[in-house]
Amino acid sequence: MKRRSTRRKSNSGAPKWMVTYSDMVTLILVFFILLFSMSQIDLVKFEAISESFKNRMIFEFYPSPVPMENPTENTSNQESGKNSNEFENPTQIENINDRDDTPEEAEDSLDKLMGDVGQYLDNNSLNNVVSASRTERGVVLVLQESILFDSGKAVIVDSGKPFLDKIAKLLSNIPNHVKVEGHTDNRPISNFRYPSNWELSGARASSVIRYLINEKNFDNSRFTAVGYGATRPIVPNTSAINWSKNRRVEMVIMENNTE
Template identity: 35%
Template sequence: MKKRGQEPVKENHERWLITYADLITLLLIFFVVMYTLSKIDANKYYAIASSLAKTMGGSQSIMESGGPSLVPGADESKELESYLDKAEEKNMEKIQKQIQEYVDKQGLAGKVTVSIEERGIVVSFQDVVLFPLGVAELNPSSRDIVDKVGAILRQTPNYIRVEGHTDNLPISTSRFPSNWELSLARSASVVHRLIEFSDIPPDRLSATGYGEYRPRKPNDSEANRQQNRRVDIVVLRTKFQEVEPEAVNRPVESKQSGKE
């Protein structure tokens, strides 16, 4: 029996609103996070995630754990791309200036040129600076030049391509059946020198030979042929590195055979 004067307990039929409100809140959080991830902006993501974690009474362990990392890629923001491009351009201008100062100091102007092109920095050596005519071994006097330039290039993480070029005068020897072999052998000599004496990692270097087929000027005079006989060291811009083959990481093999 109900006590006299006691109000009857009313059943709450609106408890579902609490569950509904929680669901809406979670959906809002989900879409905010998805929107942030779509921008691939690590700083913005960290700020929003940290704010949400504090609001929900949690911690930042989700960002400190071993979850997937946000690495800038093809979809990175235009602001980040612009910043990286400007930083790379500034570094290339610094390297160009250092090499040019060395060239001027050594009296190599006219025989060694340094320029910044769309593909990157191009340090061009006339063949007489580095090699005797028809030979792929570096002159003793030229080794120091390659070493000094290599020491400057070592400060950049970019890929470096060494390109050999010749004129159109035919060559046919037991070692060099054509200008292809001569141009490639010369670029390979420079690459070996950069590895051994400038400590540039081999996986950042490549050698190629173009023979007579990438001339600067028509091969119609000795002066023009002299400019076509050259070796170019090219520091590639980052955007051109994307077409370079990636190195495959292989496990280090045990030096002791027969052991796992």
């Protein structure tokens, strides 16, 4: 007897569970479509989200995982700025002022100013009575009290006016702001005009500025008067020689953009 051959049933079409799964997905899709149709779109939020996607800052620094069809064309557009919105965001552009000096330029400006002042003092034989130094504030001219004032007074003596005239000629050649500072020693003073060293130092600084403005017609806005009293000695107040060094008027010729 021949053995009866068994026929294998061939499965045709999708599995039965796929029908149920597709029905469920269709119902869920219909459900979300109904929710969307009944909802109201907030135009303000929608425009904000849309604008955020337009801003290239979100995607600018991240490489795209999708290869470009025409990389050469897209690169040229990006380099030319055709597809960018750089000018739509002005806050991203660095604010550069032509008047702002870099630290190197400011340093060179002060060094040149110091050279000019030193040359002027040499040409006018002022090195014995006026000393100049270069600091972070600018160029500092130091005039001792004995050149300009009598002891305990703030009236410029006649013998000191020629020195101020020469300094005025120097200042007339440069537009820099000038800060005039009065200093005293630590010995107290008390009279009807100057109750303390504060008033005396401030009055001396003001006398120098008043002379330059009244006699040389300088602009008031160029000057600042400050009285430090005995708070900033350059040497210890321990002897008569040191006292005389601390009694001084300093004229700080400041860098151009420094007030």
